[in-house]
Amino acid sequence: MLNPNFKLNEKLFEEVVETRAVRDGFGQALLELGETNPNVVVLTADLSESTRCEQFAQKFPERFFEVGVAEQNMVAIAAGLAVSGKIPFASSYAVFSPGKNLETIRTTIACNGANVKIAGHHAGILTGPDGATHQATEDIAIMRTLPGMTIFSPCDVIEAKKVTLEAAKIDGPVYLRFSRAATPIITTNETPFDKNIQTFWEAESPKAVIFATGYLVYYALLAAKQLKESGTQVLVANVSTLKPVDEETIVKLAQQTGAVVTVEDHQIAGGLGGLIAEVLAKKLPTPIEFVGLKDTFAESGQPEELIKKYQLDDKAITNAVKRVILRS
Amino acid sequence: MNLELPEDKLKDLELKANQARQLVIEMLLEAGSGHSAGSLGMADIFTAFYFHILKHDPKDPNWVDRDRLILSNGHICPIRYALMAMSGYFPINELKTLRKIDSRLQGHPYRTLLPGLETTSGPLGEGISQAIGIALAAKLDRKNYHTYVIASDGEMEEGNTWEALMFAGKNRLNNLTLIIDRNNIQIDGFTEEVMPLEPLKNKIEAFNWHVLEVDGNNISAFVDAIRNAHAVFEKPTVIIANTIPGMGVSFMENKVDWHGKVPSSEQAKKAMIELKTLQGRINKN
Numbered sequence: 001m002l003n004p005n006f007k008l009n010e011k012l013f014e015e016v017v018e019t020r021a022v023r024d025g026f027g028q029a030l031l032e033l034g035e036t037n038p039n040v041v042v043l044t045a046d047l048s049e050s051t052r053c054e055q056f057a058q059k060f061p062e063r064f065f066e067v068g069v070a071e072q073n074m075v076a077i078a079a080g081l082a083v084s085g086k087i088p089f090a091s092s093y094a095v096f097s098p099g100k101n102l103e104t105i106r107t108t109i110a111c112n113g114a115n116v117k118i119a120g121h122h123a124g125i126l127t128g129p130d131g132a133t134h135q136a137t138e139d140i141a142i143m144r145t146l147p148g149m150t151i152f153s154p155c156d157v158i159e160a161k162k163v164t165l166e167a168a169k170i171d172g173p174v175y176l177r178f179s180r181a182a183t184p185i186i187t188t189n190e191t192p193f194d195k196n197i198q199t200f201w202e203a204e205s206p207k208a209v210i211f212a213t214g215y216l217v218y219y220a221l222l223a224a225k226q227l228k229e230s231g232t233q234v235l236v237a238n239v240s241t242l243k244p245v246d247e248e249t250i251v252k253l254a255q256q257t258g259a260v261v262t263v264e265d266h267q268i269a270g271g272l273g274g275l276i277a278e279v280l281a282k283k284l285p286t287p288i289e290f291v292g293l294k295d296t297f298a299e300s301g302q303p304e305e306l307i308k309k310y311q312l313d314d315k316a317i318t319n320a321v322k323r324v325i326l327r328s
Numbered sequence: 329m330n331l332e333l334p335e336d337k338l339k340d341l342e343l344k345a346n347q348a349r350q351l352v353i354e355m356l357l358e359a360g361s362g363h364s365a366g367s368l369g370m371a372d373i374f375t376a377f378y379f380h381i382l383k384h385d386p387k388d389p390n391w392v393d394r395d396r397l398i399l400s401n402g403h404i405c406p407i408r409y410a411l412m413a414m415s416g417y418f419p420i421n422e423l424k425t426l427r428k429i430d431s432r433l434q435g436h437p438y439r440t441l442l443p444g445l446e447t448t449s450g451p452l453g454e455g456i457s458q459a460i461g462i463a464l465a466a467k468l469d470r471k472n473y474h475t476y477v478i479a480s481d482g483e484m485e486e487g488n489t490w491e492a493l494m495f496a497g498k499n500r501l502n503n504l505t506l507i508i509d510r511n512n513i514q515i516d517g518f519t520e521e522v523m524p525l526e527p528l529k530n531k532i533e534a535f536n537w538h539v540l541e542v543d544g545n546n547i548s549a550f551v552d553a554i555r556n557a558h559a560v561f562e563k564p565t566v567i568i569a570n571t572i573p574g575m576g577v578s579f580m581e582n583k584v585d586w587h588g589k590v591p592s593s594e595q596a597k598k599a600m601i602e603l604k605t606l607q608g609r610i611n612k613n
Contacts, residue, residue, distance in 0.1 A: 041468070062468065073491035076454045080461020083439070083447065086468070088461075103451055104488070108458055112448035113440040 001228075002221075003202045007190040012218075013225060019182040022215070023121055025160030026178055027052030030089060032161075033168050034060045040168060041081055043067060043090045045074045051091040051121045071096040072104045075118065079108035082115040087168055094120030094136030094177065098143055109173050110146040117167045118143075119176045124214065124265030125298040125306045126179040132297035141270025143175040144243055151242040153177040155217040156186045159240055162193040179265065181303045183215035186238075197249040201236035203228065207325050209235040209253040212263035213242065213272045216291075216312060220263050223317035234261075234321055239272060250279045259328035260288040261320045265312060268292040287327040289320035331381060331555050333548055339610065341547050344414065345375040346607045349576045351410040351423055353599045356590040359406075359427040362435065365573035365586040366404040366480065369511050372545050373569060377476065378411040380547075381554055386416035389443035395473050396446050396462050400455020401480035401509065402436040403588075409433050417444040453486025455479055456506060460496050463504040474558070478507045482514035485523050490535070496564045497536030505557045506537075506566040509544065511573040513584045528568060537566050544569025576603055 002008045011017065033040040034056050041063040044053045048066065057064040067074045071092050078088035090097065097118055098105055109116045120139050127135045143149050150170055152163035160178060167174040186200070200217065201210075201224040212220035220236045227234055237253055239246075254260050260280065262273040273290040280286045291312060298310055307313045333341075348371045356362045377397055378384075384394045399408055406426060413420045418432070425431035432442040436450030447458045459477035466473055483489055496504055508528070516522050525531075529539050538560045542553040550569065557565035573587070574580025577599040580591075591599055 065464065067491070067495055070488075070491035070495070072454070072488045073457045073460075073495060076457030076488065076492075077461040077464070077495070079447070080458035080463075081465050082461070083458075084462050084465030084469075086461075086465055104454055107448060107451045108454050111438065111440075 001202060003200055006192070006198055006200060007188050008200060009185055009188055012184065012186060012221065017184045019184050020157040021180065021182045022154055022157050022160040022178045023052045023180070025154070025157040026119060026164050026176065027055055029161045029164030030056040031059065032165065034063065037087065037168060039085060039087045041065065041086045041088050043074050043078050043088055045069055045071045045092045045096065047092055047121070051119065053091050071100050075101050075104050075116065076108045078116045079112055079114040083112065087115055087117070089117045089119055091119040091121065093134065094123040094139040095134055098139055098175065099136055102142055106146060110148060113148070114173065115171055117174045117176060119178065121178045122180040123177045124179050125310060126181045126183070126215065126265060126303045128181060128303045128306060129300050131300040135298055137265070137267050137293050137297070138270065139177060140242060140266050140272065141274070144270060144275065148172055149243060150174040151177065152240060153213045153242055154240050155214060155238050156183060158185060158187045158189060158191065159193070163240060166193060177214065179215055184218040186218055186221070195241040195246070197237045197239050197246045199235050199253070200238045201234070203233035203235060206233045206235045206257045208259035208261060208321050208328070209237060209257045210261045210263055210317060210321065211237045211239050211250070211272060211276055213239045214265055216263045216265055219307070219312065219314045220317055222314035223321065226314060226318055227321060232321065232325070242272065242275060245275060245279060247279050247283065250276060251283050254280055254284050254286040258286060259324040260286050261291060261317065261324055262288065263291040263312070263317055266292055268294060287324050289324040291316050291320050331551050333380065333551050337380070338548055339613065341375050341379055342610045343607065344379055345371045345547065346576070346603060346610060348375055348407060348410040348414060350600060350603050351413070351420070352406045353577070353591060353596050353603070355406050355410065355423045355426045357593060357596040358424050360590060361427060362406055362590050363403045363588050364590055365513060365580055365583070366401070366509065366511060367407040368577060368580065369571040369573045369575045370404055370407050370478070370509055370544070371575065372547050373478070373507065373550055374407050374411045376547050376550050378415045380551060383473070386444070389417060393471060393473055396459070396475045398446050398449070398455050398459045398462065398475065398477040399437060400449055400477055401452060401483055402449035405437045408437070412444055452480070452483035453488035456489060456492035456496070459504060460492055460501060463501045466503055475504045476507065477504070478509060481508055481510045481512065481519050481525060481528070484508070484525050484528065493532060493535040493537065500562060501564045502561050504564045505554070506564065508566060508568050509571055510568050511571045513573050513587050515587055517584055532566050536563055538563050539566050539568065541568045541570065544571035545575050576606060578602060
């Protein structure tokens, strides 16, 4: 059942669930930060509307910088602003930033200890019709290897706002991962934000734990509900902070269940799956099944079609749970 | 800003530049790897900055109103380290730790390790962008400090450089001055053979910058160019500083080979003799 401690959306399992794009939460948070923190500045590379910087730009024009189609310039300018005491949010699509920008981010932000927030929008295959060139499915892997980088991957629009506000409080580089399409609203304003992993779906004597990140937490919850109806109890854990890694909770939940499934709209290599496997290989070897992109690019299509074709949906998750329980 | 340079001060700066070159030779010999030609070629400009142009306080490297000097082509950091030590940021002895384990003097500048560095740099094409960020922050905070950024001619080949030039031109960042070390060499050969940059002046002018050209090994001419840059209010200024790579050591001057290598102990001895002879000559004048 949904964990009552987290005050999640009670209408989550109704036939029509309310949806909204996570990037809207980013835009709302920027506006709020603009009001409350004079050091917050925003940069974009010709994507102010689609990455939801437009309202900030209108309200705080002197703190908004349009760099044109020049993503490397954007993040390096942000680094200069940061070492001068500003808190820059550099907003673009994840395929470009961090995709195109890895070395610039590495040198001018990570090595430089610059307090820059990198917002990577349109991450994952939910970018849909634009096709594989615009679907960042390796950004977590890239950013996870940079020392000192914090990584947030919120599960819905409300959590997206919370992680953006949280990012401004952190003194150091942060990567914010946002998908494009409208996705189910899982949490509520009352849901407490925590950098530790939160068990959104709990059960007595669970046989497996599903670690999920981003909007796929919804599909993991659907799977948990279906599994319960067919007599299999599992846990669903929302991993919205991918770094620093909450090793303690990962080990605790693996120990409690003896079987693990990871779920992400990202390559399994280097993503959440890789991350969980690294922790458990070191601390508590446990059977794991991975739901994610299996060393393949996706293609153009509607989000729902892609989620199904690339086996990220509730059916794929349910099957992964069944497989891992057999191995445990 | 008063940057007048009387004869005796000029002579003092020339002697300091000579001392800095000697320190560079000693450092590179000790380190066993590094970049000789660019470091020697830029000795005069770095000396002019640290001992005449910059508003700074070595005892308070984070002073908020200090001028910012960004080095984009981080590989010539030995000359910056030499001038930082000479002006009191850290003891001269520490120069011997360049490129060694546990040192603050990394092979390429690492901001968080050494107070007085404004950025981490080395990978080319990123320094002008970072300097733009620093100059924008000055405008937002209504600060009067000036931001100077030194870049190499080779790194004009990086796309990011032109992204930055475009942005600074559009935004009329008159509190930003770029100095391009025009020494005509890069690792694989002469710039005009590897990837021609000329007409460099016209190209940058077309990006809405004020462009000056100067002899970068002439301290007095360089200081004049800086004064000229400060007098321009409607756009950022670039000073294309024509320098002689390896300047001061005859067998290194204008030799592409010396871009990325260091002297043997025999060569270092020869270089020191030449530099000390030059020092004597400056003293006599």
